[in-house]
Amino acid sequence: MIRLPVVRLVLSALAIGLGLRTALPGALAASLTLYSAQHEQTVDLLTKAFTKETGIDVKVHSGEGPELASQLVKEGASSPADVFFTENSPELELLSEKGLLAKVAPATLARVPAQYSGSAGDWVGVLARENVLAFNTGMIQEAALPASLLDLAKPEWKGKIAIAPTDADFLPLVGAVVALKGRPAALEWLKGLHDNAMIFDDDEGVVAAIDRGAAATGIINNYYWARLRMEKGVDKMQSAIHHFAGGDLGALMNVSGAAVLKSSRNQAAAQKFLAFLVSKPAQETISKLDITFEYPLVAGVAANPILKPMNELQPPSLTLKQLGDDRDAAKLLREAGLI
Amino acid sequence: MSQVVSLNVAERALGRGPHAQANIRGRAPAALIGAALFAAALVLLPILVTIVQAASLSARAAVDLLMRPLVGQLLINTVGLVVAASTTCAIIGTATAWLVERTDLPGRKVWGVLAVAPLAIPPFISSYAWVSLSNGLQDFGGALLVVACAYYPLVYLPVAAALRGLDPALEETARSLGYGAWGCFFRVVAPQLRPALYVGALLVALDTLIEFGAFALLRFRTFTTELYAQYRTGLDGPESSLLALVLIALCLICVVAELNVRGRARYARVGAGARRVAAPARLGLSRWPALLALVALTGATLGVPLGMIGYWLLQHSQAATSPVAPSLPLLFDATFASVAYGLAGAAAAVVVAAPLGYLTTRYPSRVSVTLERIAYLAQGVPGIVVALAFISLTVQIIRPLYQSAALLVVAYAVLFLPFALVGVRTALAQVQFGLEEAARSLGLGWFAVTVRILAPLAGPGVGAGAAMVFVFVVTELTATLLLAPIGTRTLAIEVWANTSSLAFAAAAPFAAMMLLISLVSTWLLAHRFGAAVFPGQA
Numbered sequence: 105m106i107r108l109p110v111v112r113l114v115l116s117a118l119a120i121g122l123g124l125r126t127a128l129p130g131a132l133a134a135s136l137t138l139y140s141a142q143h144e145q146t147v148d149l150l151t152k153a154f155t156k157e158t159g160i161d162v163k164v165h166s167g168e169g170p171e172l173a174s175q176l177v178k179e180g181a182s183s184p185a186d187v188f189f190t191e192n193s194p195e196l197e198l199l200s201e202k203g204l205l206a207k208v209a210p211a212t213l214a215r216v217p218a219q220y221s222g223s224a225g226d227w228v229g230v231l232a233r234e235n236v237l238a239f240n241t242g243m244i245q246e247a248a249l250p251a252s253l254l255d256l257a258k259p260e261w262k263g264k265i266a267i268a269p270t271d272a273d274f275l276p277l278v279g280a281v282v283a284l285k286g287r288p289a290a291l292e293w294l295k296g297l298h299d300n301a302m303i304f305d306d307d308e309g310v311v312a313a314i315d316r317g318a319a320a321t322g323i324i325n326n327y328y329w330a331r332l333r334m335e336k337g338v339d340k341m342q343s344a345i346h347h348f349a350g351g352d353l354g355a356l357m358n359v360s361g362a363a364v365l366k367s368s369r370n371q372a373a374a375q376k377f378l379a380f381l382v383s384k385p386a387q388e389t390i391s392k393l394d395i396t397f398e399y400p401l402v403a404g405v406a407a408n409p410i411l412k413p414m415n416e417l418q419p420p421s422l423t424l425k426q427l428g429d430d431r432d433a434a435k436l437l438r439e440a441g442l443i
Numbered sequence: 444m445s446q447v448v449s450l451n452v453a454e455r456a457l458g459r460g461p462h463a464q465a466n467i468r469g470r471a472p473a474a475l476i477g478a479a480l481f482a483a484a485l486v487l488l489p490i491l492v493t494i495v496q497a498a499s500l501s502a503r504a505a506v507d508l509l510m511r512p513l514v515g516q517l518l519i520n521t522v523g524l525v526v527a528a529s530t531t532c533a534i535i536g537t538a539t540a541w542l543v544e545r546t547d548l549p550g551r552k553v554w555g556v557l558a559v560a561p562l563a564i565p566p567f568i569s570s571y572a573w574v575s576l577s578n579g580l581q582d583f584g585g586a587l588l589v590v591a592c593a594y595y596p597l598v599y600l601p602v603a604a605a606l607r608g609l610d611p612a613l614e615e616t617a618r619s620l621g622y623g624a625w626g627c628f629f630r631v632v633a634p635q636l637r638p639a640l641y642v643g644a645l646l647v648a649l650d651t652l653i654e655f656g657a658f659a660l661l662r663f664r665t666f667t668t669e670l671y672a673q674y675r676t677g678l679d680g681p682e683s684s685l686l687a688l689v690l691i692a693l694c695l696i697c698v699v700a701e702l703n704v705r706g707r708a709r710y711a712r713v714g715a716g717a718r719r720v721a722a723p724a725r726l727g728l729s730r731w732p733a734l735l736a737l738v739a740l741t742g743a744t745l746g747v748p749l750g751m752i753g754y755w756l757l758q759h760s761q762a763a764t765s766p767v768a769p770s771l772p773l774l775f776d777a778t779f780a781s782v783a784y785g786l787a788g789a790a791a792a793v794v795v796a797a798p799l800g801y802l803t804t805r806y807p808s809r810v811s812v813t814l815e816r817i818a819y820l821a822q823g824v825p826g827i828v829v830a831l832a833f834i835s836l837t838v839q840i841i842r843p844l845y846q847s848a849a850l851l852v853v854a855y856a857v858l859f860l861p862f863a864l865v866g867v868r869t870a871l872a873q874v875q876f877g878l879e880e881a882a883r884s885l886g887l888g889w890f891a892v893t894v895r896i897l898a899p900l901a902g903p904g905v906g907a908g909a910a911m912v913f914v915f916v917v918t919e920l921t922a923t924l925l926l927a928p929i930g931t932r933t934l935a936i937e938v939w940a941n942t943s944s945l946a947f948a949a950a951a952p953f954a955a956m957m958l959l960i961s962l963v964s965t966w967l968l969a970h971r972f973g974a975a976v977f978p979g980q981a
Binding site for chain 1: 511512513516578579581582659662664668669671672673674675676677682838839842845846929930940941943946947949
C-alpha cells in the first residue's frame with residue numbers, strides 16, 4: 105500500500121515543492137519582500153490592497169520587531185528585504201544608525217507630522233499607540249492606581265503587577281526612563297519591577313492574566329486590551345485600562361513605522377509601498393478594522409472610536425531620537441535580572 | 444503524534460529482531476562509512492554550534508549567567524512540570540491500561556483505540572483548544588492539564604503491552620498465598636510493570652522538555668519559550684546559547700536514562716509451555732465509576748480539542764478578532780505547503796538514515812553502534828535549538844542556504860532522523876543478507892541490488908518510517924516557524940499566527956486540516972501495520 109505511491113509522491117513533491125520555491129523569487133520581477141512586525145492580519149489586508157493597486161506582489165516575512173531588526177543587521181548588504189515595517193521606533197533607529205536605511209521620498213514624509221518620523225528622514229511613522237496600565241476591576245479601584253509608572257517599582261506594589269520584559273513593546277519604555285531619568289534610575293526601577301512583578305513572555309499573556317485575576321495590574325500597550333475585549337465580548341471583561349496623565353512616562357506613545365532598506369534592488373517599488381502605507385485609503389482601512397487599534401498618523405483620518413481620542417492623551421515630551429535604539433534597554437533588562 | 448512514542452511503536456510494529464546475518468567477513472566500503480558519518484554529524488551539528496556560541500563567554504560570565512534568578516525560575520517551572528506530568532501520566536496511563544487489558548469493562552476494544560488516539564493531536568493544537576475555552580488555564584495547572592492529556596498514551600502503550608505479557612500464574616500464586624486484590628497488584632503486578640512504567644514516564648518527561656507551542660500559547664514559561672522570547676527580543680547571543688545548553692543537558696539525561704532502562708530491565712517467563720491469558724478481573728458495580736472516568740478522560744483528551752475546533756469553525760469573523768476570513772485558497776496553499784514539506788522531510792530523513800541503517804545491520808561494529816547511538820540523540824535535541832543553531836550557522840557561514848527551503852528540510856531530517864532510522868534498520872534486518880550476496884554473485888551492481896532486491900523487500904518498513912516522519916513534519920511548529928522561507932505559510936504557521944494573537948476562529952480551518960491529515964495518516968499507518976502499531980486494541 106505504501107511502497108510505490110510514497111516514492112512517486114515524494115519525488116513529485118520534491119520537484120514541485122522545492123523546485124518551485126527556489127525558482128519563484130527570480131521569476132517574478134515585480135515583487136517586494138517585506139519584513140513585518142505588524143499584526144499579520146493587518147499586513148495581509150494592506151499587501152493585498154497594494155498588489156491590487158500596483159500589480160506588485162509582496163512577500164511577507166513576519167516576526168517580532170527586535171528579532172527582525174537584529175536579523176537585518178546580521179544580513180547586512182545582502183539582505184533579501186526591501187521594506188521593514190515594525191511596531192516600535194527604536195528598531196528603526198537602530199537600522200538608521202547602522203546606515204542600512206535609504207532616504208524616504210519627501211512626499212511620503214510630508215504626509216505625517218515630522219515628530220513621528222525618523223529625524224534623518226530614513227523612516228516614516230505610520231501608526232501610533234499608547235502605553236497603559238491594565239487593571240482587574242474586581243481587585244483594585246482605578247483611584248488606587250499610581251500617578252506614575254515609576255511608582256510600580258515601590259515595595260507596596262509587590263505581587264500586584266504583571267509585565268512582559270521580552271515583549272518588543274516593553275523596551276521603548278525602558279528607553280524612555282533612561283532618556284528622562286538617567287541610566288542608574290532606570291536600573292533601580294527595573295530592579296524594583298523585578299522584585300514586584302509576575303513575568304510573562306508577551307503582552308497578550310499579561311492582559312489575559314489581569315483579566316482572569318491572576319494579577320491586579322499590568323503594563324501593556326492599549327491594543328492588547330482592546331483585542332481581548334473584542335475576543336471575549338465587552339460584557340465579559342473583568343478588566344479596564346488606565347491612562348497615565350500629566351506627561352508621565354507611563355503614557356509614552358510607541359510609533360510604528362516603515363523604511364526602505366538601502367540594499368534593496370527594488371527601490372522604486374519599495375518607496376511606492378511606503379507611500380501606500382501613509383495614503384488615506386490605507387490609513388482608513390487600518391483604523392476601521394477591529395484588529396490593530398492604533399492611531400492613524402495621517403491628518404484627517406479618524407481613529408477607531410473605541411480608542412481615547414489622540415488629542416486627549418498626555419504623553420511625556422520626548423523625541424523618538426531620545427528614545428534610543430533598544431540596545432541599552434536590553435542590556436539593562438539583563439542587569440536587572442529580568443531576562 | 445507524540446515524537447518519542449512512535450519509536451517504541453515502530454520497533455514493535457516492524458519487529459526489531461536480529462534476523463539478518465551480518466556480513467562479518469567484509470569491511471564496510473568507505474563511501475558507506477562516510478555517508479553514515481554524515482548522518483551522525485548532522486545530528487551533532489546543532490549541539491556543536493550551540494556549544495561554540497556559548498563558549499565565547501568567559502567561565503566567570505557563564506557562571507554568573509547560570510546562577511541568575513531567571514535560570515532558577517525556569518528550572519523550577521520546567522522541572523516541576525516535567526515531574527508532575529510524568530507522575531500524572533504514569534497514574535492515568537497505568538489505570539487506563541489495567542482497565543482495558545485486565546478487566547471485564549464493557550467496550551474495551553473501543554477504549555483501547557481511544558486511549559492512543561490523543562497521540563495524533565499535536566499538543567499545541569490541544570493547547571489552543573483549551574486556551575480558547577478559558578484563559579483561566581494559563582498557569583501551571585493548565586500546562587499540566589494539556590501535557591497530561593497529550594502524553595498519557597506514552598505510558599499507556601508500554602504498560603498495556605507489559606500487562607498483556609504478564610504470566611497470570613504468578614498472580615494466582617500470590618492470591619492463593621493470601622494476598623488480596625490490591626496487595627497482589629502492588630506486590631506482584633506493579634514490580635513487573637516497573638520497566639514499562641519508567642520508559643513511559645521518561646518519554647513523557649522528554650516530550651515535555653522539548654515542547655514549545657503548547658506552553659507558548661498557555662503563556663507558561665519554560666526553557667523553550669524563554670529561548671524563543673529572547674530570540675524575538677534580538678538577544679540571541681551567547682547568553683541564549685548557554686540557556687539552550689542547560690535545556691539540551693536536561694533532555695540528554697532523559698534520553699540516556701530511557702536507553703538504560705529499556706536496555707536492562709526485563710521480566711520474562713522461563714519454562715516450558717505457553718502462557719495462559721489472564722482471566723479479566725470482574726469489576727462488578729465499580730464498572731460504572733470506571734466507565735465514567737474513561738468517558739471524562741476521552742472528553743478531555745479528544746472531546747475538547749475536536750469540539751473546540753468544531754465550535755470555532757462555525758464562528759464567524761467578529762468573534763475571531765479577524766475580518767480576514769481564512770479563504771479557501773489560503774487553506775489550500777497552506778495544506779499544499781505542509782504536505783510538500785512533509786514529503787520532502789520524510790524523503791530527506793530516509794535518505795540520511797539509509798546508509799547508517801545499512802551500515803549498522805550489515806557491518807555491525809563499535810563504530811557503527813556509536814554512530815547509531817549518536818543518531819538517536821536527535822530525540823533529545825529540541826526543535827528550537829536546531830532552528831536557532833541553523834539560523835546562525837547559515838547567516839554567518841553558509842549564506843546560500845539561509846532562509847532556504849532546503850535548510851528547513853535538513854532540519855526536519857535531523858529532528859526526525861531516529862524515526863526514519865528505526866524504519867530503515869528494522870526493515871533491512873529482515874532482509875536476508877544471502878539474497879544480496881546471491882544477486883551480486885550473479886552479476887548485479889549495487890544499484891541494481893538496491894532497486895531489485897532491497898527496495899521491494901525493505902520498502903514497506905522504510906515506508907512506515909517515512910510515513911511517521913511525514914506526520915511529525917506536518918504537525919511540527921517550532922523549526923517551521925523559525926526556518927520557513929519568506930512567504931511560505933504552512934498549516935502550523937497559520938495556526939500559530941492566528942492563535943498567538945487570540946484570533947481563534949481564524950485558526951480553526953487550518954487546525955482542522957492539520958488534524959485531518961494527522962489522524963488519517965496515523966490511521967492508515969495503524970491499518971497497514973495493524974495491531975502491532977496500536978497494541979491497545981489487540
